[in-house]
Amino acid sequence: xxxxxxxxxxxxxxxxxxxxxxxxxxxxxxxxxxxxxxxxxxxxxxxxxxxxxxxxxxxxxxxxxxxxxxxxxxxxxxxxxxxxxxxxxxxxxxxxxxxxxxxxxxxxxxxxxxxxxxxxxxxxxxxxxxxxxxxxxxxxxxxxxxxxxxxxxxxxxxxxxxxxxxxxxxxxxxxxxxxxxxxxxxxxxxxxxxxxxxxxxxxxxxxxxxxxxxxxxxxxxxxxxxxxxxxxxxxxxxxxxxxxxxxxxxxxxxxxxxxxxxxxxxxxxxxxxxxxxxxxxxxxxxxxxxxxxxxxxxxxxxxxxxxxxxxxxxxxxxxxxxxxxxxxxxxxxxxxxxxxxxxxxxxxxxxxxxxxxxxxxxxxxxxxxxxxxxxxxxxxxxxxxxxxxxxxxxxxxxxxxxxxxxxxxxxxxxxxxxxxxxxxxxxxxxxxxxxxxxxxxxxxxxxxxxxxxxxxxxxxxxxxxxxxxxxxxxxxxxxxxxxxxxxxxxxxxxxxxxxxxxxxxxxxxxxxxxxxxxx
Numbered sequence: 001x002x003x004x005x006x007x008x009x010x011x012x013x014x015x016x017x018x019x020x021x022x023x024x025x026x027x028x029x030x031x032x033x034x035x036x037x038x039x040x041x042x043x044x045x046x047x048x049x050x051x052x053x054x055x056x057x058x059x060x061x062x063x064x065x066x067x068x069x070x071x072x073x074x075x076x077x078x079x080x081x082x083x084x085x086x087x088x089x090x091x092x093x094x095x096x097x098x099x100x101x102x103x104x105x106x107x108x109x110x111x112x113x114x115x116x117x118x119x120x121x122x123x124x125x126x127x128x129x130x131x132x133x134x135x136x137x138x139x140x141x142x143x144x145x146x147x148x149x150x151x152x153x154x155x156x157x158x159x160x161x162x163x164x165x166x167x168x169x170x171x172x173x174x175x176x177x178x179x180x181x182x183x184x185x186x187x188x189x190x191x192x193x194x195x196x197x198x199x200x201x202x203x204x205x206x207x208x209x210x211x212x213x214x215x216x217x218x219x220x221x222x223x224x225x226x227x228x229x230x231x232x233x234x235x236x237x238x239x240x241x242x243x244x245x246x247x248x249x250x251x252x253x254x255x256x257x258x259x260x261x262x263x264x265x266x267x268x269x270x271x272x273x274x275x276x277x278x279x280x281x282x283x284x285x286x287x288x289x290x291x292x293x294x295x296x297x298x299x300x301x302x303x304x305x306x307x308x309x310x311x312x313x314x315x316x317x318x319x320x321x322x323x324x325x326x327x328x329x330x331x332x333x334x335x336x337x338x339x340x341x342x343x344x345x346x347x348x349x350x351x352x353x354x355x356x357x358x359x360x361x362x363x364x365x366x367x368x369x370x371x372x373x374x375x376x377x378x379x380x381x382x383x384x385x386x387x388x389x390x391x392x393x394x395x396x397x398x399x400x401x402x403x404x405x406x407x408x409x410x411x412x413x414x415x416x417x418x419x420x421x422x423x424x425x426x427x428x429x430x431x432x433x434x435x436x437x438x439x440x441x442x443x444x445x446x447x448x449x450x451x452x453x454x455x456x457x458x459x460x461x462x463x464x465x466x467x468x469x470x471x472x473x474x475x476x477x478x479x480x481x482x483x484x485x486x487x488x489x490x491x492x493x494x495x496x497x498x499x500x501x502x503x504x505x506x507x508x509x510x511x512x513x514x515x516x517x518x519x
Contacts, residue, residue: 001019001020001021003022003023005019005020005021005022005023005024005025005026005036006019006024006025006026006028007023007026007027008026008027008028008029008046009025009028009029010029010030015028015030015031015032015033016032016033017031017032017033017034017035017036018034018035018036018037019034019035019036019037019041019042020036020037020038021036021037021038021039021040021041021056022039022040023039023040023043024036024037024038024039024040024041024042024043024053025041025042025043025045026043027043027044027045027046027063028042028045028046028048029046029047030046030047031045031046031047031048031049031051031066032049032050033049033050034048034049034050034051034052034053035051035052035053035054036051036052036053036058036059037053037054037055038053038054038055038056038057038058039056039057040056040057040060041053041054041055041056041057041058041059041060042058042059042060042062043060044060044061044062044063044080045059045062045063045064046063046064047064047090048062048063048064048065048066048090049066049067050066050067051065051066051067051068051069051070052068052069052070052071053069053070053071053075053076054070054071054072055070055071055072055073055074055075056073056074057073057074057077058070058071058072058073058074058075058076058077058097059075059076059077059079060074060077060078061077061078061079061080062076062079062080063080063081063088064081064088064089064090064091065079065080065081065090065091065092065093065095066090066091066092066093067092067093067094068093068094068095068096068097069095069096069097069098070095070096070097070098070102070103071097071098071099072097072098072099072100072101072102072117073100073101074100074101074104075097075098075099075100075101075102075103075104076095076097076102076103076104076106077101077104077105078104078105078106078107078124079093079095079103079106079107080107080108081093081107081108081110082107082108091108091110092110093110093111094110094111095109095110095111095112095113095114096112096113096114096115097112097114097115097119097120098114098115098116098119099114099115099116099117099118099119099134100117100118101117101118101121102114102115102116102117102118102119102120102121103119103120103121103123104118104121104122105121105122105123105124105141106120106123106124106126107124107125108124108125109123109124109125109126109127109129110127110128111127111128112126112127112128112129112130112131113129113130113131113132114129114131114137115131115132115133116131116132116133116134116135116136117134117135118134118135118138119131119132119133119134119135119136119137119138120136120137120138120140121138122138122139122140122141122158123137123140123141123142123143124141124142125141125142126140126141126142126143126144126146127144127145128144128145129143129144129145129146129147129148130146130147130148131146131147131148131149131153131154132148132149132150133148133149133150133151133152133153134151134152135151135152136148136149136150136151136152136153136154137153137154137157138152138154138155138156139154139155139156139157139158139174140154140157140158140159140160141158141159142158142159143157143158143159143160143161143163143177144161144162145161145162145163146160146161146162146163146164146165147163147164147165148163148164148165148166149165149166149167150165150166150167150168150169151168152168152171153165153166153167153168153169153170153171154170154171154173155170155171155172155173156171156172156173156174157170157173157174157176158174159174160173160174160176160177160179160194161177161178162177162178163176163177163178163179163180163181164179164180164181164182165179165180165181165182165186165187166181166182166183167181167182167183167184167186168184168185169181169182169183169184169185169186169187169188169198170186170187170188170190171188172188172189172190172191172208173187173190173191174191174192176190176191176192176193176194176196177194177195178194178195179193179194179195179196179197179198180196180197180198180199181196181198181199181204182198182199182200183198183199183200183201183202183203184201184202185201185202185203185205186198186199186200186201186202186203186204186205187203187204187205187207188202188205188206189205189206189207189208190204190207190208190209191208191209192208192209192210192211192212192213193207193208193209193213193215193217194212194213194214194215195214195215195216196215196216196217196218196219197217197218197219197220198217198218198219198220198224198225199219199220199221200219200220200221200222200223200224200239201222201223202222202223202226203219203220203221203222203223203224203225203226203236204217204219204224204225204226204228205223205226206226206227206228206229207225207228207229207230207231208229208230209230210230213230213232215231215232215233216232216233217231217232217233217234217235217236218234218235218236218237219234219236219237219241219242220236220237220238221236221237221238221239221240221241221256222239222240223239223240223243224236224237224238224239224240224241224242224243225241225242225243225245226240226243226244227243227244227245227246227263228242228245228246228248229246229247230246230247231245231246231247231248231249231251231266232249232250233249233250234248234249234250234251234252234253235251235252235253235254236251236252236253236258236259237253237254237255238253238254238255238256238257238258239256239257240256240257240260241253241254241255241256241257241258241259241260242258242259242260242262243260244259244260244261244262244263244280245259245262245263246263246264247264247284248262248263248264248265248266249266249267250266250267251265251266251267251268251269251270252268252269252270252271253268253269253270253275253276254270254271254272255270255271255272255273255274255275256273256274257273257274257277258270258271258272258273258274258275258276258277259275259276259277259279260274260277260278261277261278261279261280262276262279262280262281262287263280263281263282264281264282264283264284264285265279265280265281265285265286265287265304266284266285266286266287266288267286267287267288268287268288268289268290268291269289269290269291269292270289270290270291270292270296270297271291271292271293271296272291272292272293272294272295272296272311273294273295274294274295274298275291275292275293275294275295275296275297275298276289276291276296276297276298276300277295277298278298278299278300278301279297279300279301279302280301280302281302285302285304286304287304287305288304288305289303289304289305289306289307289308290306290307290308290309291306291307291308291309291313291314292308292309292310292313293308293309293310293311293312293313294311294312295311295312295315296308296309296310296311296312296313296314296315297313297314297315297317298315298316299315299316299317299318299331299339300314300317300318300320301318301319302318302319303317303318303319303320303321303323303342304321304322305321305322306320306321306322306323306324306325307323307324307325308323308324308325309325309326309327310325310326310327310328310329310348310350311328312328312330312352313325313326313327313328313329313330314329314330314331315330315331316330316331316332316333316339317331317338317339318339318340319339319340320338320339320340320341320342320344321342321343322342322343323338323341323342323343323344323345323346324344324345324346325345325346325348326346326347326348327346327347327348327349327350327352327355328348328349328350328351328352329346329348329352329353329354330352333348333352333353333354334348334352334353334354334369335354335369335370336354336357336369341360342360343359343360344357344358344359344360345357345358346358354369355367357369359371362375363375363376363377364376364377365377365378365379366378366379367379367380367381378405380406380407384406384407384408385404385405385406386404386405386406386407386412387404387405388401388403388404389401389402389403389404390402401417402416402417403415403416403417430498431502432495432498432499432501432502433499433502433503435464435465435495435499436495436496436499438463438464439456439460439461439464439465439492439495440456440457440460440461441454441455441456442454442455442456442457443455455487455489456487456489458471458473458485458486458487459473459474459485461487461492462485464495465491465492465495467491468487468488468489468491468492469485469486469487469488470485470486470487470488471483471484471485471486472485473485
């Protein structure tokens with residue numbers, strides 16, 4: 001219907017073509033089931049099938065391309081599949097262009113879906129693009145596999161592929177690929193940085209490498225990673241997470257305000273609301289702090305290599321470094337202040353009270369915070385017990401206790417279990433003197449020390465009082481390294497006491513005989 005519509009159609013066969021408008025489908029010869037509505041719509045098509053063109057100039061250059069749909073003035077106007085020599089080639093195109101000039105420049109690109117005025121209007125050979133929104137993807141030329149949704153989404157992206165952009169996001173992108181930007185201003189200034197994911201308003205807004213870079217940044221949340229410019233491999237999840245980072249790398253921030261002030265510090269991990277919030281290195285630094293918990297490590301500024309785990313854990317630390325805190329201890333609590341100190345280990349309870357401390361000298365304090373120069377310092381509980389030892393049993397009972405260290409106001413006792421209810425086959429009449437004489441007290445010095453001391457050789461004492469010695473004579477491990485024996489000389493005391501008693505009895509008997517003889 002109209003001037004020269006279907007003027008060249010072969011009318012000897014059922015073709016089911018429809019043409020309305022001046023010169024619409026005028027060149028169709030053997031093509032079938034085409035619908036062209038509008039002046040010059042499909043006017044170059046010859047032997048192509050199943051096309052729909054609605055609007056002036058739609059599919060205007062198409063000759064042999066089939067199965068495309070163009071609705072809107074000049075939509076898919078330039079579509080024209082050709083072979084390697086530039087000759088027209090029959091091809092199933094599967095392009096959809098809906099809107100004024102939608103897909104206008106598509107030539108050999110296939111499987112594109114372009115909806116909106118000027119949507120994808122610069123695509124020529126690009127394929128597999130899905131674009132929805134006025135001016136969305138208007139810079140794409142050869143890019144493929146892009147999904148863009150929103151007004152001007154994707155901006156000036158040209159050859160980048162496999163991007164997902166939703167909203168007025170990624171508007172400066174040109175050569176990037178494998179990028180996801182969702183939200184107004186997400187990846188707004190990015191031009192050449194690839195393989196980033198930004199979800200949330202203004203997330204990774206200022207990212208902009210000056211050369212093609214696979215950055216692998218991930219930001220999820222309002223303003224997450226807002227200030228990142230050339231940083232790489234950061235993972236920032238939560239509103240304002242890592243929003244001050246610039247040229248920082250390998251950071252993980254999960255939680256609102258986490259790593260909120262850091263600029264150039266790298267390799268830190270913060271998990272929890274405002275964790276590591278104050279950390280801020282103004283020069284490139286591997287801060288390497290790890291904080292897990294609500295406000296954990298909150299006040300750390302330039303301290304580095306700290307590990308704090310627990311609600312409020314290490315929240316008062318400032319410039320201290322290489323500290324390890326497990327529990328709610330803040331860094332200045334319970335009489336212990338390590339805010340600016342380094343190389344401390346603190347195990348605390350849920351209220352933040354320090355329970356076990358290892359200071360920077362390697363000295364351990366258990367149950368107190370009063371520093372001293374001993375390697376291990378233990379404060380006893382009110383009952384006087386500083387330490388208990390028990391044998392391995394499935395359930396705890398008092399009978400399982402086999403020893404303890406106890407303290408009173410002026411002394412310490414090292415106790416081993418000795419209750420009569422733990423013993424059987426008790427014998428008092430035995431020969432101690434004969435066994436005592438078998439012991440071989442000696443004087444010697446250890447190989448590592450020239451000091452001469454009194455003592456025993458373990459294997460010699462073992463032959464007489466085996467319970468006093470551990471290990472096996474001349475034992476070696478699988479590598480041939482000597483496994484040394486040890487001796488607990490206190491286990492000799494019962495033998496000594498019994499021998500003294502026997503000697504005393506003998507002395508008393510001899511004394512009685514002398515007195516009788518002298519009487």
